[in-house]
Amino acid sequence: MSETKPPPPAEAATRAEAARRDLMSRLPAFLADLQTLVNLDSGTFDRDDVERVSAWVRGRCADWGAKLDEHPGGDFADSFAATLYGQGRVRIALLAHLDTVFPHGTAAARPFRIEGDRTLGPGTCDMKAGLLAAIYAVEALRSGGFDGFGRLQLICTTDEEVGAPSSRGFLERQAAGADAVLVLEAGRENGDIVGQRRGGGFFRLEVTGRSAHAGVEPEKGRSGHAARRQPAQCGARSCRRRGGRARQYH
Numbered sequence: 001m002s003e004t005k006p007p008p009p010a011e012a013a014t015r016a017e018a019a020r021r022d023l024m025s026r027l028p029a030f031l032a033d034l035q036t037l038v039n040l041d042s043g044t045f046d047r048d049d050v051e052r053v054s055a056w057v058r059g060r061c062a063d064w065g066a067k068l069d070e071h072p073g074g075d076f077a078d079s080f081a082a083t084l085y086g087q088g089r090v091r092i093a094l095l096a097h098l099d100t101v102f103p104h105g106t107a108a109a110r111p112f113r114i115e116g117d118r119t120l121g122p123g124t125c126d127m128k129a130g131l132l133a134a135i136y137a138v139e140a141l142r143s144g145g146f147d148g149f150g151r152l153q154l155i156c157t158t159d160e161e162v163g164a165p166s167s168r169g170f171l172e173r174q175a176a177g178a179d180a181v182l183v184l185e186a187g188r189e190n191g192d193i194v195g196q197r198r199g200g201g202f203f204r205l206e207v208t209g210r211s212a213h214a215g216v217e218p219e220k221g222r223s224g225h226a227a228r229r230q231p232a233q234c235g236a237r238s239c240r241r242r243g244g245r246a247r248q249y250h
């Protein structure tokens with residue numbers, strides 16, 4: 001696909017090994033950056049918090065001399081794409097989101113920490129470590145002097161955790177024409193990567209009932225919990241019938 005011929009396998013292996021060594025030497029810096037990012041709350045609805053994480057990432061992309069395209073997020077923080085152009089033809093997009101499901105104050109309550117070989121803290125897995133992996137991957141290519149791509153992008157959205165209401169169109173436009181889009185979400189516990197997802201949906205349910213203390217006089221209530229679970233369970237069953245997997249969030 002590339003105008004510039006792909007390097008012979010031996011040369012590619014040498015380059016990959018050099019990148020691996022470069023990245024391993026930067027592991028302490030990676031962990032320090034991860035600590036910085038995880039300790040910055042960025043709950044989807046806390047616009048200013050997400051903007052702070054965004055400013056940190058954009059600053060890093062600016063160091064590469066990347067072209068920055070920003071997209072106004074309205075109630076959400078602005079999404080952006082950082083684009084580098086190279087000498088080849090293949091167009092690669094790395095996709096990450098800056099928001100987490102954790103509201104303001106979570107990081108102060110349980111900040112980043114390392115236990116054995118695990119890093120913990122709100123949003124570490126979903127997906128600040130993945131976001132940082134994208135940044136370090138681009139930097140490894142740059143330090144190895146590799147520009148055999150046509151276009152290399154890092155696309156960062158700010159409202160993924162609520163279904164990307166503000167960023168979806170921007171993401172689709174930015175990723176248009178990409179030969180590959182790599183989503184830097186965490187893999188599975190056993191190390192597997194996720195090749196595709198079937199989809200997702202968000203539903204808003206309004207339920208009326210009669211309140212009663214669940215521990216003292218549950219028989220007096222018209223259970224809001226039961227009413228709320230029923231439609232969700234129906235949805236889960238019909239999802240499974242269609243070959244999907246359902247997961248409920250309360």
Ligand SMILES: [Zn+2]
Pocket residue numbers: 097126127160185
């Ligand atoms: Zn995620």
